[in-house]
Amino acid sequence: MKYIKLLILSTIISFSLNSCSSTKTTSPKDGSTVETAIKVKSVGEEYQIVQKLCPDCKLEGQSLISKGNKHYDVLRLTKSNGEKVNYYFDINSFYGKW
Secondary structure (H helix, E strand, O other): OOOOOOOHHHHHHHHHHHHHHHOOOOOOOOOOOOOEEEOOOHHHHHHHHHHHOOOOOEEEEEEEEEEEEEEEEEEEOOOOOOOOOEEEEEOOOOOOOO
């Protein structure tokens, strides 16, 4: 019985360690930072995404920022509880291509 418990415990520990080592290092494109900016094809798409991600939010402003030769829109919002939140959008697919 002790052998079975030891075997199960070692299997769990081994599985846990392997899971940690295989964790992805890339972040999801959730729009919370410039590095995780959501790629869009239009400004309209930005507003559609924000409506889905934060339906109770009020738009406070929008601005353009540049990082190197890349350009991003930032939508500044306020949640119904007063919390401020920003969403970053990668607009390089259409910015400056008029």
